[in-house]
Amino acid sequence: MKSAVLVFPGSNCDTDxxxxxxxxxxxxxxxxxxxxxxxxxxxxxxxxxxxxxxxYLRSGAIxxxxxxxxxxxxxxxxxxxxxxxxxxxxxLLEAGLLPGAMRVNQSLKFVCKPCKxxxxxxxxxxxxxxxxxEIIDIPVAHQEGNxxxxxxxxxxxxxxxxVVFRYVDNPNGSVADIAGIRNKAGNVLGMMPHPERAVRDxxxxxxxxxxFESVARYALDVxxxxx
Amino acid sequence: xxxxxEKFREPTPDEIAEHKVYAEMGVSDGEYDLICDxxxxxxxxxxxxxxxxxxxxxxxxxNSRPILAKFPIDGPRVLVGPGxxxxxxxxxxxxxxxxxxxxxxxxxxxEPFQGAATGVGGILRDIFxxxxxxxxxxxxxxxxxxxxxxxxHNRYLFxxxxxxxxxxxxxxxxxxVGGEIVFDESYNGNPLVNVMCVGLIDHxxxxxxxxxxxxxxxxxxxxxxxxxxxxGATFASEELxxxxxxxxxxxxxxxxxxxxxxxxxxxELIESGIVVGIQDMGAAGLTCSxxxxxxxxxxGMELHLDRVPQRAAGMTPYEMMLSESQERMLFVVKPxxxxxxxxxxxxxxxxxxxxGSVTDDGRLRLMHHGEEVGDLPVRAIVDECPIYERxxxxxxxxxxxxxxxxxxxxxxxxxxxxxxxLETLLxxxxxxxxxxxxxxxxxxxxxxxxxxPGGDAAxxxxxxxxxxxxxxxxxxxxxxxxxxxxxxxxxxxxAARNLVCTGAEPLAVTDNLNYGxxxxxxxxxxxxxxxxxxxxxxxxxxxxxIGGNVSLYNEHTEGAIYPTPVxxxxxxxxxxxxxxxxxxxxxxxxxxxxxxxxxxxxxxSLRAEVFGKRDGAPPKVDLEVESKMQQALLAAIRKGLVQSxxxxxxxxxxxxxxxxxxxxxxxxxxxxxxxxxxxxxxxxESASRVVISAKEEQVEELLAIFEDAGVMTQVLGAVGGxxxxxxxxxxxxxxxxxxxxxxxxxxxxxxxxxxxx
Numbered sequence: 001m002k003s004a005v006l007v008f009p010g011s012n013c014d015t016d017x018x019x020x021x022x023x024x025x026x027x028x029x030x031x032x033x034x035x036x037x038x039x040x041x042x043x044x045x046x047x048x049x050x051x052x053x054x055x056y057l058r059s060g061a062i063x064x065x066x067x068x069x070x071x072x073x074x075x076x077x078x079x080x081x082x083x084x085x086x087x088x089x090x091x092l093l094e095a096g097l098l099p100g101a102m103r104v105n106q107s108l109k110f111v112c113k114p115c116k117x118x119x120x121x122x123x124x125x126x127x128x129x130x131x132x133x134e135i136i137d138i139p140v141a142h143q144e145g146n147x148x149x150x151x152x153x154x155x156x157x158x159x160x161x162x163v164v165f166r167y168v169d170n171p172n173g174s175v176a177d178i179a180g181i182r183n184k185a186g187n188v189l190g191m192m193p194h195p196e197r198a199v200r201d202x203x204x205x206x207x208x209x210x211x212f213e214s215v216a217r218y219a220l221d222v223x224x225x226x227x
Numbered sequence: 228x229x230x231x232x233e234k235f236r237e238p239t240p241d242e243i244a245e246h247k248v249y250a251e252m253g254v255s256d257g258e259y260d261l262i263c264d265x266x267x268x269x270x271x272x273x274x275x276x277x278x279x280x281x282x283x284x285x286x287x288x289x290n291s292r293p294i295l296a297k298f299p300i301d302g303p304r305v306l307v308g309p310g311x312x313x314x315x316x317x318x319x320x321x322x323x324x325x326x327x328x329x330x331x332x333x334x335x336x337x338e339p340f341q342g343a344a345t346g347v348g349g350i351l352r353d354i355f356x357x358x359x360x361x362x363x364x365x366x367x368x369x370x371x372x373x374x375x376x377x378x379x380h381n382r383y384l385f386x387x388x389x390x391x392x393x394x395x396x397x398x399x400x401x402x403x404v405g406g407e408i409v410f411d412e413s414y415n416g417n418p419l420v421n422v423m424c425v426g427l428i429d430h431x432x433x434x435x436x437x438x439x440x441x442x443x444x445x446x447x448x449x450x451x452x453x454x455x456x457x458x459g460a461t462f463a464s465e466e467l468x469x470x471x472x473x474x475x476x477x478x479x480x481x482x483x484x485x486x487x488x489x490x491x492x493x494x495e496l497i498e499s500g501i502v503v504g505i506q507d508m509g510a511a512g513l514t515c516s517x518x519x520x521x522x523x524x525x526x527g528m529e530l531h532l533d534r535v536p537q538r539a540a541g542m543t544p545y546e547m548m549l550s551e552s553q554e555r556m557l558f559v560v561k562p563x564x565x566x567x568x569x570x571x572x573x574x575x576x577x578x579x580x581x582x583g584s585v586t587d588d589g590r591l592r593l594m595h596h597g598e599e600v601g602d603l604p605v606r607a608i609v610d611e612c613p614i615y616e617r618x619x620x621x622x623x624x625x626x627x628x629x630x631x632x633x634x635x636x637x638x639x640x641x642x643x644x645x646x647x648x649l650e651t652l653l654x655x656x657x658x659x660x661x662x663x664x665x666x667x668x669x670x671x672x673x674x675x676x677x678x679x680p681g682g683d684a685a686x687x688x689x690x691x692x693x694x695x696x697x698x699x700x701x702x703x704x705x706x707x708x709x710x711x712x713x714x715x716x717x718x719x720x721x722a723a724r725n726l727v728c729t730g731a732e733p734l735a736v737t738d739n740l741n742y743g744x745x746x747x748x749x750x751x752x753x754x755x756x757x758x759x760x761x762x763x764x765x766x767x768x769x770x771x772x773i774g775g776n777v778s779l780y781n782e783h784t785e786g787a788i789y790p791t792p793v794x795x796x797x798x799x800x801x802x803x804x805x806x807x808x809x810x811x812x813x814x815x816x817x818x819x820x821x822x823x824x825x826x827x828x829x830x831x832s833l834r835a836e837v838f839g840k841r842d843g844a845p846p847k848v849d850l851e852v853e854s855k856m857q858q859a860l861l862a863a864i865r866k867g868l869v870q871s872x873x874x875x876x877x878x879x880x881x882x883x884x885x886x887x888x889x890x891x892x893x894x895x896x897x898x899x900x901x902x903x904x905x906x907x908x909x910x911x912e913s914a915s916r917v918v919i920s921a922k923e924e925q926v927e928e929l930l931a932i933f934e935d936a937g938v939m940t941q942v943l944g945a946v947g948g949x950x951x952x953x954x955x956x957x958x959x960x961x962x963x964x965x966x967x968x969x970x971x972x973x974x975x976x977x978x979x980x981x982x983x984x
Contacts (some may be wrong), residue, residue: 009484009487009488009575009576010398010484010487010488012398012399012400012487012672013400016672016673016674018692019674020674031805050400050482051397051398051400051483051487053484054398054483054484054485055398056484057485108670109390109393110393110394110397110667110668110669111666111667111672112397112665112666112667112668112669112671112951113666139671141397141669141671141672143397194671196674197671197672197674199674200674202677202688202803203671203674203676203677204679220835
């Protein structure tokens with residue numbers, strides 16, 4: 001399969017995402033510059049973390065207008081697998097590919113630490129490697145990770161089973177302890193925690209590996225179906 | 228533009244001489260006369276401005292050069308020593324580590340967020356301008372006390388400095404992996420912010436800041452030049468006073484996003500192989516980078532200042548030459564590569580402007596709209612600043628504090644008193660966990676951090692290699708104050724010990740010398756004595772000094788700060804599996820004290836925190852013993868005989884054991900024998916000691932290694948349970964739940980910092 005990691009000015013987890021994808025998923029992985037306009041060649045697209053455009057306005061608010069985002073929207077509509085991590089999640093929210101918004105952490109401070117997440121759904125294309133209800137270790141590192149949506153939206157998310165990960169011990173004040181959500185179709189996942197930072201025991205956890213494995217397994221299944 | 232700006236007329240050369248305008252820029256009468264000699268005439272306003280910043284202590288090291296000459300700077304691994312942006316040390320396989328420490332003390336005193344942030348920005352540029360990819364940041368911070376209600380201003384400085392470092396480092400995507408923080412009265416009004424950056428480079432990519440090749444174009448890259456930071460280097464070279472607040476405009480404003488772009492673009496440029504020379508615009512901005520690059524090549528440079536991107540209309544040559552606007556670089560390429568270079572910066576949406584050319588006449592010529600506005604001799608600006616061998620005088624306090632009997636405090640007897648003292652020390656902000664700080668730093672980005680902040684040293688894996696780099700910053704300034712010579716030795720010894728505790732071989736040192744006004748003989752004595760001690764330790768421990776920074780004039784209305792040399796050190800771990808941590812690992816492991824405990828309580832944390840005394844002779848370091856101990860420990864670690872290792876420093880053996888227990892989440896049952904008084908044994912801060920743990924079946928082999936090296940050891944007992952229990956000479960001494968100790972240690976700073984909210 002072919003993977004892409006988008007690079008915006010100010011992205012700083014792009015290298016880490018490339019390394020994680022290379023480590024886990026067979027096939028090529030390309031860095032795609034934000035001024036490019038074509039993502040049609042890719043099965044899996046990662047929008048990495050960082051501080052796109054310095055996050056001087058609102059996280060992700062400017063990156064959302066980069067040329068590449070139009071083709072990201074097309075890829076989402078076409079059912080391609082899209083993973084937004086941290087600033088990538090914020091960009092997906094700003095682009096309207098996922099519902100809700102981010103506020104500054106309740107502590108008003110940046111928080112970087114290992115974090116326990118509960119897997120709410122083990123059947124998405126991102127999470128078949130996990131059991132529903134399993135507790136996994138994936139670190140967080142953000143200042144604006146306090147996910148917010150109104151009550152009606154939250155009800156929709158819960159009713160559709162779109163909450164994929166929840167914090168066991170909420171580090172930022174997010175609504176309903178939400179750490180990661182998917183879109184209704186299930187092909188777009190946004191999460192604040194960094195699975196690409198949990199891919200080797202030496203880093204403190206390798207629980208993130210199974211997320212990338214799940215994505216690869218899904219691609220393989222799709223391929224088989226077509227074959 | 229304001230009306231004031233329009234009305235301001237630059238003084239003429241004669242007015243500068245008559246009204247001694249140069250004195251306001253920190254230039255002495257003698258220096259002014261010398262400048263006139265070099266120029267062959269009276270300098271104009273921009274010329275005297277250029278001389279004043281280049282001849283400031285910050286840029287010229289005019290007061291500290293005789294001191295720096297003491298340090299050993301050579302070693303078999305040293306590829307680039309002091310003088311370039313940063314030192315470079317070979318780590319094998321064609322790779323090298325690049326590192327440097329720098330201070331941003333004065334700016335942080337009056338604008339803590341931006342002061343600290345731009346400190347991070349500056350040190351990053353020093354590293355990537357060498358061609359290296361920055362892989363880790365560390366910081367060494369000093370503030371006045373924060374624990375009392377009236378310490379509100381110190382809490383503000385502490386909180387904002389931490390946020391400033393976080394704001395810059397997190398955004399740029401370089402992990403902030405370690406540091407140290409001390410709170411002490413001596414830093415009231417003059418906090419210290421020292422920042423260290425470590426980078427990784429292939430030997431072939433090492434760059435130098437040289438303007439070679441007459442006729443080559445000189446390019447300016449990065450954001451436009453504004454009126455910020457004018458005379459920053461001069462400001463950094465004078466004492467802080469009540470009026471310093473008015474110098475807020477001398478503090479620059481950082482833009483980490485811009486720096487990220489500049490960094491990526493510069494690394495891409497360097498990788499292309501077309502760079503002749505590159506240097507960052509740090510202190511003294513365009514002046515320092517252009518003059519130094521020309522000087523190193525023995526050339527001259529012509530700059531067309533009207534081509535410099537400008538943030539404000541009507542900027543004068545003086546303002547452009549002296550601005551310290553951030554995130555700017557200067558580089559030289561051959562004319563045929565100019566287009567290729569510009570294309571790289573265009574990709575990153577960064578201005579890249581041809582602002583001049585390399586000349587052969589050894590002059591720095593400044594042009595503005597076709598008119599020559601300055602003509603200076605490069606050598607004189609860069610290399611001819613007078614060097615001052617200042618008067619030395621032993622301060623009166625020295626004999627007094629040395630004479631104090633540090634063993635005269637009433638004995639802390641029995642479990643309750645001793646455990647109480649341990650808890651007091653664990654909750655003292657200087658010793659307490661710095662989790663509140665480091666969780667604000669992204670210490671994981673780049674996914675190579677294999678030992679996170681909180682241990683003896685941070686460890687970063689080298690990508691696609693089995694190697695790892697351990698890094699630390701250290702310095703016990705109370706000990707340096709009480710005996711600069713012994714304290715200087717101890718600072719180097721402790722930094723090396725910290726690295727060895729993680730399984731690393733110490734490679735080299737970058738030092739930051741933070742002192743008071745060197746024109747005071749007592750301060751110069753501190754500088755001289757402590758540097759002598761540091762130099763001896765660097766020699767014996769084979770850790771040459773490859774670069775560093777000097778920050779003098781750290782004084783406030785209440786006097787000089789403690790003499791504070793900060794040692795930044797990097798070590799090499801050949802195999803990642805050899806990396807050791809400070810926490811106890813497994814129940815049943817044997818706990819061993821390595822090294823000799825002497826009755827050395829002078830300047831100890833126990834005396835400071837429990838008895839409120841800051842005197843006595845601090846611990847002495849026998850460098851031969853230190854070296855033998857470190858080599859034996861490293862050999863044992865490499866043989867896989869050591870489960871955990873933790874340096875004994877602030878708070879002595881008791882605190883070291885408690886920290887190993889907390890970090891490992893396991894207690895221990897221990898029993899020690901000693902000829903010392905029990906409280907002295909537990910809280911002495913004797914050097915050259917570590918607490919290690921080992922599997923029971925390996926203890927014999929382990930002890931033999933230390934015995935062969937002539938290093939004392941004492942087996943104290945076993946890891947296990949949820950309590951720390953320790954007897955000394957058969958009498959119960961320490962007894963506490965690990966959870967309780969952990970609460971004290973981890974809860975101290977968060978509870979203090981929640982006070983104002």
